[in-house]
Amino acid sequence: MIRRFRRFACIDWSGAKGDRQKGVAVAVSDGPGRTPKLIERTWSRGAVLDWLLDHARRDSDLLVGIDFSTAFPFLDAGGYFPGWAESPADARALWRLVDEICAGDPHLEAGAFVDHVEASRHFRRHGGRQGDLFGAGNGRYRLVERLCRDGRHGPATSCFNLVGAAQVGKSSLTGMRLLHRLDGRVPVWPFDPLPETGPAIVEIYTTVAARTAGLGGGSKMRDADRLRAGLAGYGIRRPPRLARYDDHSTDAILTAAWLAEAAARADLWHPSALSSEIAAVEGWTFGIP
Structure with a gap:
């Protein structure tokens, strides 16, 4: 039901x-x-x-x-931000971390997180700045984003990419502040x-x-x-x-x-690939079966 x-x-x-x-x-x-x-x-x-x-x-x-x-890739590397001691254990902790680091940013903006000394290592930013942990190619993907691309539902992009018209990283970070609030x-x-x-x-x-x-x-x-x-x-x-x-x-x-x-x-x-463990760390895009 x-x-x-x-x-x-x-x-x-x-x-x-x-x-x-x-x-x-x-x-x-x-x-x-x-x-x-x-x-x-x-x-x-x-x-x-x-x-x-x-x-x-x-x-x-x-x-x-x-x-x-609603979350960053986790499953592919065993964490959102490998190498950072403060890397959260699940999505709710991720929302809280983003909101706490950005507490001084007005209007639910997320600039402080993008420029954070540890977090920035994982992002591709404007001005040709690419963190040393951004990953190969166009960056890391969540499971649902890989399935979306493989199933031709759309060209889902990496949340760690903050450059270009198709980027979704900045909106995702401000969205995480919304979810935490x-x-x-x-x-x-x-x-x-x-x-x-x-x-x-x-x-x-x-x-x-x-x-x-x-x-x-x-x-x-x-x-x-x-x-x-x-x-x-x-x-x-x-x-x-x-x-x-x-x-x-x-x-x-x-x-x-x-x-x-x-x-x-x-x-x-009830997507066939979604488990409670995956849901807790990466969430899912509704509409991808």
Whole structure:
């Protein structure tokens, strides 16, 4: 048995500096086949935290997908940061460490962690700076990221890469601060079991939603026609009218439509390669069976 949620939300996240973020977007769906609604405002990461906590207080029947990696690779090297005595033992300890080191960074930013003398050894940073423990090629991958790439669900990138348009490391670090601040008040799958009531969070990858919708030629939607084509893949014929068609808003809308359908699939809640041990240290991307 799997829980049936009534509403679904997608949060497109950002690791950029500053308070209000054009890269953060939130869209909500009332169910499969229903047109998702974009909450049109300029979000801060703190405002998203408050929004999630408000849903926790109201015990909302809401499944929330957030577009960042909830942990770093662990299994491939037996730890997140081999060689560092403070390397955490599991994902929750990782969230706490990131938030503690970045306590002086405003707006849930994560610059202090990126530049930390030990942590920085594992990152590829701007200016040609690559840590001596970054790894070969494009960096280390979590198990789910390797399966995502091998199964052609999308070109998942290493969280340790902080360079380029496709990098997800900065958003993942700021996301870990968010998860630590939630402090269990909104359960996060698969680290937590799904609650019988109230909201829950899953990690999502917006490219999976675009590919499942049948969008060719890349996953980005920068105009009304492209968004309409994506939503048609989920049986939605009336796309929302937006003041601006940017990647973040359209990603949130399309992925909310995908999540409303995907949440009913039992196989996505029980990936064959996922164990409780893997869940505790690397988590999982919902949508990769």
